[in-house]
Amino acid sequence: MIAFEQVSKEYQGGYKAIQDVSFSISPGEMVFLTGHSGAGKSTVLKLIMLMERASSGSIAIGGKNLAPMGSGDIPFHRRQIGVVFQNHQLLFDRSVFDNIVLPLRICGYDAVDAARRVRAALDKVGLLDREKLNPRVLSTGEQQRIGIARAIVHKPKILLADEPTGNLDPQLSAEVMTLFQQFNRIGTTVLVASHDLNLIRRMNCRTLTLQQGRLVDDV
Amino acid sequence: MSDFRASSAHPKRGAEQHVLTKQDQRRHWFQHHGEVAKDCLRQWLSAPTATLMTILVLAVALALPSFLFTSLANITRLTASWDDENKISLYLHTDLSQSQIESFSQRLLLRADLIAVDLVDAEQGLLEFKQYSGFSDVLDSLQQNPLPAVISVLAKDTGEQSLEKLQQQLYALPQVEQAVLDLQWIKRLNAMLLVLQRAIIALSLLLACAVLLIIGNTIRLNVESRRDEILVAKLMGATNAWVRRPFLYTGIFYGVTASIAAWLIIEMSLIVMQNPVLQLSLLYQSNFKLIGLGGIGGLLLLLVGLSLGLLAAFISVNKFLNQLEPK
Incomplete structure (x- = not known):
């Protein structure tokens, strides 16, 4: 589902974010990506999302090579991926419902069908009663769960999460991880970037470790 | 319309994705x-x-x-x-008598290169000028009519060069003080x-x-x-x-x-x-x-x-x- 082959990313000024990274994630797998901050975790996720392009090497998502994709293909590539951000990136100028419905509106779902799916997603993260609230008034943990609902509402093939538990206490972190596991169980490929080693150990999943831009461990 | 292309193939594994029909997309x-x-x-x-x-x-x-x-x-x-582009105004010498002016105007009528001749004598000219200029008081105080008699002629040939040649010819006549081709200022x-x-x-x-x-x-x-x-x-x-x-x-x-x-x-x-x-x-x-x-x-x-x-x-x-x- 996700295949990196000798991928390097060099930013302007010569800074090498990742070097010669190769790994492959099968469909339906759940994998952690770990390493210190600055090790290149976010860069890997950005490359998968096509927010950035690799300087060398090749990346294939769902069997499709990313290199030849032009700006017209990028939206359709991104629609098969759901992303959870560390700072959740919710829009505070609209309600919880309108935040979650955004990916469905972008993909072109019918309004009635979209509303049904939004409620299903909210139900899954246990926040069905928060639909009409502004996300600003919710707690950090609830905001993160809204972010997750938004990432999975259009049932993406791949779920990416960048430090999803960064701002959460251990109990909330565990809840979030359980959610990811549930999505994984119904077939979604999940890749979580995190530096919370204790949590990762408890999850007992395959873990890729990055160190100064190089993949040093894959267990 | 291409921006609502949904992924067309069902994934073999993974969560079930919604597939949009063309009709859905259009709607x-x-x-x-x-x-x-x-x-x-x-x-x-x-x-x-x-x-x-x-x-x-x-x-x-x-x-x-x-x-x-x-x-x-x-x-x-x-x-x-203003369709009279072929109009030439002949301003006559003021020392000509009324009969001299009239016979001159009649002689012009005989010319083959003119299609119309219109005499506006000095009195008539003064009257019109009084009426439209608003200077009637000033004009009344003048002892002598300062305006010359004017003959407007329409040339048969409307070509620019022939008009100019005609203007030169008319200007050369002894009775004419000035021959003005209206075309010039329109130009x-x-x-x-x-x-x-x-x-x-x-x-x-x-x-x-x-x-x-x-x-x-x-x-x-x-x-x-x-x-x-x-x-x-x-x-x-x-x-x-x-x-x-x-x-x-x-x-x-x-x-x-x-x-x-x-x-x-x-x-x-x-x-x-x-x-x-x-x-x-x-x-x-x-x-x-x-x-x-x-x-x-x-x-x-x-x-x-x-x-x-x-x-x-x-x-x-x-x-x-x-x-x-x-x-």
Whole structure:
């Protein structure tokens, strides 16, 4: 589902974010990506999302090579991926419902069908009663769960999460991880970037470790 | 329409993805247009003063060149109604007696190269001048009629060169003090109008740029204020067309409303000017009436406003979207 082959990313000024990274994630797998901050975790996720392009090497998502994709293909590539951000990136100028419905509106779902799916997603993260609230008034943990609902509402093939538990206490972190596991169980490929080693150990999943831009461990 | 292509193949594994039919996509496309239009309207109504001010500035910038073009069209129409381009006015020596003038005028009638001869003697000329110039008191105080007798002749041949040759011939006659080819000042006027037209075109281009900049800047601020929304939408797979749509609507709204306001400004100015112009043209025994932008002119103005708004929005949003392209 996700295949990196000798991928390097060099930013302007010569800074090498990742070097010669190769790994492959099968469909339906759940994998952690770990390493210190600055090790290149976010860069890997950005490359998968096509927010950035690799300087060398090749990346294939769902069997499709990313290199030849032009700006017209990028939206359709991104629609098969759901992303959870560390700072959740919710829009505070609209309600919880309108935040979650955004990916469905972008993909072109019918309004009635979209509303049904939004409620299903909210139900899954246990926040069905928060639909009409502004996300600003919710707690950090609830905001993160809204972010997750938004990432999975259009049932993406791949779920990416960048430090999803960064701002959460251990109990909330565990809840979030359980959610990811549930999505994984119904077939979604999940890749979580995190530096919370204790949590990762408890999850007992395959873990890729990055160190100064190089993949040093894959267990 | 291509921006609502959903992934066509069911994944073999993984969560079940919704597949959109062509019909769904089309319906959604219209639905989104409707939503976006309503959203735009709501935004303008939420800041009516700022919106109105921008529209007025745009309207003035659009009205000025349109007004000048309308005026120019009116002047051109006025000069086009002067069909006596082949007219030569012969100003006779003032020391000629009435009978000498009349016999001269009759001799002119015999010439084959003239099709009409019209004698306006000095008395008649003075009367007309008194009537139309408003200087009757001053003229009354003169002891002697200062005006010469004038014979207007129409040449048979309207060619420029032959007219000039004829003018030379008539000028050489001993009774004639001056022979004026009316064509000359019409030519000068037309040349001046051409210069004026070019100046108006240059001014119009400048003002069109101003309209582009004003709308472009307004949209740029609009884009900046919705920056987060655009970033998030782009990450979720929004196409550039989807992101652009609301801003294009805003651009069109500004362009079209400003055009309508400009049209109102022009029509109202013309209504204000209509009566004085009518009086002036009556003084010249003409039934000249001002003509406004008209249907085609109005439509053109609307089209120009719409295109400028659309173009400005397109440029502004694309500048922002280009920054988001992966490098």
